[in-house]
Amino acid sequence: MTLLFDSLFNGISIGTVLLMAALGLAIVFGLMGVINMAHGELMMLGAYTTFVVQNVFRQWGDPWRDFYIFPALVAAFGVAALVGLILERAVIRFLYGRPLETLLATWGVSLILQQFVRSVNWVLALRLGVFGLLFFGGWWLLAKRVDWPRIKGWVLTLLLVLSTAIGTVGGRLLAQTYALAVTQPWFGAQNRDVTAPRWLRGGIPVGQLFLPNTRLFIISLTLVCILGLYIFLQHTRWGLRIRAVTQNRAMSACVGIPTQTVDALTFAIGSGLAGVAGVAVSLLGSVGPNTGQNYIVDTFMVVVVGGVGKLLGSIVAALGIGIANFLIGSGTLALIFPGVPILTDTLNFFATTSMAKVMVFALIVVFLQFRPRGLFPEKGRTVDA
Amino acid sequence: MKVLHSPHTPDGITTPAQGLDLSPRNKLLLEAGVLMGVLLLLIFVFPAVLSGFRLNLLGRFLALSIVALGIDLIWGYTGMLSLGQGVFFALGGYALGMHLSLQLPDGRIPEFFSLYGVTELPWFWRPFYSFSFTAIAIFLIPALVASALGYLVVRNRIRGVYFSILTQATTIIFFNFFNGQQRLINGTNGLTSFTTLFDLNINSAEMRFAIYVATILFVALAYVLCRYLTSGLFGRILVAIRDDEPRVRFSGYDPTGFKVLVFAVAAGLAGIAGALFTLQTGIISPNAMSVPFSIEMVIWVAVGGRSSLIGAVIGAVLVNFAKSLLSESFPEIWLFFQGGLFLLVVMVLPDGLVGWVRTQGRQLWIIFQLWRRRLAKTSLA
Numbered sequence: 001m002t003l004l005f006d007s008l009f010n011g012i013s014i015g016t017v018l019l020m021a022a023l024g025l026a027i028v029f030g031l032m033g034v035i036n037m038a039h040g041e042l043m044m045l046g047a048y049t050t051f052v053v054q055n056v057f058r059q060w061g062d063p064w065r066d067f068y069i070f071p072a073l074v075a076a077f078g079v080a081a082l083v084g085l086i087l088e089r090a091v092i093r094f095l096y097g098r099p100l101e102t103l104l105a106t107w108g109v110s111l112i113l114q115q116f117v118r119s120v121n122w123v124l125a126l127r128l129g130v131f132g133l134l135f136f137g138g139w140w141l142l143a144k145r146v147d148w149p150r151i152k153g154w155v156l157t158l159l160l161v162l163s164t165a166i167g168t169v170g171g172r173l174l175a176q177t178y179a180l181a182v183t184q185p186w187f188g189a190q191n192r193d194v195t196a197p198r199w200l201r202g203g204i205p206v207g208q209l210f211l212p213n214t215r216l217f218i219i220s221l222t223l224v225c226i227l228g229l230y231i232f233l234q235h236t237r238w239g240l241r242i243r244a245v246t247q248n249r250a251m252s253a254c255v256g257i258p259t260q261t262v263d264a265l266t267f268a269i270g271s272g273l274a275g276v277a278g279v280a281v282s283l284l285g286s287v288g289p290n291t292g293q294n295y296i297v298d299t300f301m302v303v304v305v306g307g308v309g310k311l312l313g314s315i316v317a318a319l320g321i322g323i324a325n326f327l328i329g330s331g332t333l334a335l336i337f338p339g340v341p342i343l344t345d346t347l348n349f350f351a352t353t354s355m356a357k358v359m360v361f362a363l364i365v366v367f368l369q370f371r372p373r374g375l376f377p378e379k380g381r382t383v384d385a
Numbered sequence: 386m387k388v389l390h391s392p393h394t395p396d397g398i399t400t401p402a403q404g405l406d407l408s409p410r411n412k413l414l415l416e417a418g419v420l421m422g423v424l425l426l427l428i429f430v431f432p433a434v435l436s437g438f439r440l441n442l443l444g445r446f447l448a449l450s451i452v453a454l455g456i457d458l459i460w461g462y463t464g465m466l467s468l469g470q471g472v473f474f475a476l477g478g479y480a481l482g483m484h485l486s487l488q489l490p491d492g493r494i495p496e497f498f499s500l501y502g503v504t505e506l507p508w509f510w511r512p513f514y515s516f517s518f519t520a521i522a523i524f525l526i527p528a529l530v531a532s533a534l535g536y537l538v539v540r541n542r543i544r545g546v547y548f549s550i551l552t553q554a555t556t557i558i559f560f561n562f563f564n565g566q567q568r569l570i571n572g573t574n575g576l577t578s579f580t581t582l583f584d585l586n587i588n589s590a591e592m593r594f595a596i597y598v599a600t601i602l603f604v605a606l607a608y609v610l611c612r613y614l615t616s617g618l619f620g621r622i623l624v625a626i627r628d629d630e631p632r633v634r635f636s637g638y639d640p641t642g643f644k645v646l647v648f649a650v651a652a653g654l655a656g657i658a659g660a661l662f663t664l665q666t667g668i669i670s671p672n673a674m675s676v677p678f679s680i681e682m683v684i685w686v687a688v689g690g691r692s693s694l695i696g697a698v699i700g701a702v703l704v705n706f707a708k709s710l711l712s713e714s715f716p717e718i719w720l721f722f723q724g725g726l727f728l729l730v731v732m733v734l735p736d737g738l739v740g741w742v743r744t745q746g747r748q749l750w751i752i753f754q755l756w757r758r759r760l761a762k763t764s765l766a
Contacts, residue, residue, distance in 0.1 A: 029546075033546070034546075035546045035549075035550060091728065091732070094732060095731065095732075099545055099546045100460075100464075100466040100545065100546065100549065101731045101735070102731075103466065103468075103546060103549055104466075104680075104683060104684070104687065104727050104730075104731050105727060105728055105731040105732065107680055107727055108723070108724040108725065108726065108727025108728045108731070109724065109727075109728070110724075111677075111720050111721075111723055111724035111727070112720070112721055112724035112725070114720065115717065115720035115721050115724070116721075118717070119717050293676070297550075297553060297554050297557045297676070300550040300553070300554065301550075301554055303550075304547060304550060304551065352565060354561035354564065354565050355561065355562070355565055357557065357558060357561055358558050358561055358562050361554055361555070361557075361558045364554075365534075365537055365538070365551075368537075368538070368541060368543065369537065369541065372541030372542065372543050
């Protein structure tokens with residue numbers, strides 16, 4: 001009995017992290033049919049934001065350092081949402097109706113973000129700033145000319161080259177003047193550690209069980225996120241618009257819903273949720289440039305199993321995958337069926353964290369044979385879904 | 386623009402666009418001629434010009450271009466974006482790697498087994514003593530795995546993004562499996578330190594050249610196979626599935642069989658590529674199944690141009706040479722460059738280099754001709 005509760009608790013706490021990561025992905029996928037491969041990197045940005053906020057609060061001394069986690073949540077949401085917004089406006093909106101190309105483009109973004117956190121330093125930041133100012137500033141100024149459409153191609157190429165060159169030269173000069181102070185990477189390639197605040201260490205003993213505080217915190221954080229998202233989607237005007245566009249984009253556009261704004265908003269919110277998930281991830285282990293990659297495939301599987309359009313689907317799928325992963329990975333199942341030797345042998349073969357994923361994937365493929373469109377598919381008669 | 390494509394300009398001279406039009410038969414002959422020419426160039430001229438190191442790289446990249454051909458077949462023509470070709474690539478590589486590891490005197494087993502206290506050869510290693518079995522396994526095992534997975538997924542009409550992320554998950558799954566099984570296939574370290582094939586030293590210069598030539602021949606064979614599959618009715622159905630699958634179904638075709646078959650062919654090609662690649666690098670490890678590598682393969686095709694088979698080959702060779710040049714000199718720029726490449730190709734060059742040459746190149750050519758003609762006229766006057 002204790003064993004069962006223990007596995008349930010552990011499974012649920014794995015599942016809640018997955019769920020938080022998958023929520024944003026699922027609403028974006030439901031709305032735009034787009035899978036964002038950079039979603040894991042948005043989580044990673046959230047985790048790095050937590051790291052930065054923690055360091056700032058540590059300098060301020062004692063009463064503050066234990067409460068960095070709440071500002072970190074807000075900051076992580078903000079940073080991830082901002083990056084998501086830029087991503088949607090700059091890349092994804094041009095790829096409408098081409099989901100496979102979007103997949104590749106967002107993968108490119110995820111590579112860039114990974115390398116960015118590895119090598120970002122003052123020089124790179126300055127170069128990016130100068131480039132952005134010159135390129136987009138020049139674009140904005142010159143777009144007012146009457147013959148803009150005719151000269152657009154050449155002018156943009158010229159601007160691109162010029163602003164890259166100026167940024168590079170500026171960066172070189174800066175690097176020569178201040179040397180190591182500006183060329184040292186902010187984070188570097190190695191992993192960084194976020195230490196949980198003191199009130200999150202330890203845990204609560206329940207009977208023979210020991211429930212770690214960080215896990216409980218993550219579970220309650222997930223509950224808050226789901227509740228917030230539910231209220232937002234069901235009881236606000238913008239939530240109503242998002243649901244309308246999810247159901248029927250063309251009709252929503254006809255009745256005057258600004259679908260472009262809805263897309264941008266949803267993408268920002270989904271990305272922000274990834275940032276919050278990043279805070280949770282940073283509490284569980286150290287943070288590195290590859291943090292996002294570890295979660296991304298499991299998160300995709302949650303979306304596949306959960307189907308689109310309903311929050312409940314994602315919730316059940318995430319918890320189910322989390323529990324199945326833990327039950328198989330820890331070898332608990334083998335203990336539950338002690339009688340049958342072949343079964344126990346097989347289960348023991350899969351009783352490691354990585355092999356459990358193998359078996360869970362096989363189960364997902366079997367599951368898709370019965371419900372190819374996920375747990376709670378939208379009812380409808382369209383062939384194209 | 387219309388005017389430019391009309392057969393005759395007002396002054397009665399045929400436009401250059403018409404000069405390029407050939408009958409289908411002549412086109413095929415021209416293509417075969419060009420293919421032969423490139424083959425001869427690769428086999429006789431390149432070895433004389435390139436250094437041994439670069440030639441070896443070229444051989445590897447040509448092996449990779451066979452995977453690219455398969456991806457072009459399933460993605461460019463059929464619209465199934467597989468992010469898991471690395472699995473099939475590695476399966477082919479492992480099949481050959483196992484055969485090469487077993488080139489031992491009787492009764493001995495590969496050395497790494499002793500590290501884990503394994504004394505007896507696991508049962509699935511035994512058939513790989515035979516070269517003919519291995520040669521078949523190299524393409525058949527990946528093809529069978531692909532058709533099993535493909536059937537289970539495609540038959541439920543799971544397609545588009547769902548198909549892509551399921552194949553991506555497959556990559557992780559196989560990676561975990563091969564990475565975790567030290568006692569069966571040496572886990573993370575993979576299979577390495579191969580010495581002989583057919584009792585010949587594979588590191589000798591002659592053998593290396595023979596492998597290089599064999600790779601080129603396999604690329605040519607793969608190209609001809611893909612060319613055969615994509616011309617004619619079969620190819621048209623593939624394109625129809627890409628453009629509108631429900632309509633294909635309403636027309637009385639069942640897309641499932643076509644999709645599974647073409648997925649299996651692509652997997653078989655990936656297996657052959659993996660075997661040739663393993664032979665030239667001398668190592669096969671689970672890294673070949675990592676997620677980034679599989680997605681990288683897609684970008685080769687995207688850069689070259691997915692609407693044409695030759696684009697896949699060109700893309701694979703070009704991107705890999707760029708990679709080896711860039712990561713030799715500036716290792717940290719490579720990821721930025723690769724990420725930028727993904728964005729650039731998707732946003733600006735959706736049909737890749739070959740597509741760009743086809744549209745822009747032809748236009749530029751026409752503009753150049755018109756300009757030359759105008760120049761001739763003014764100089765006369």
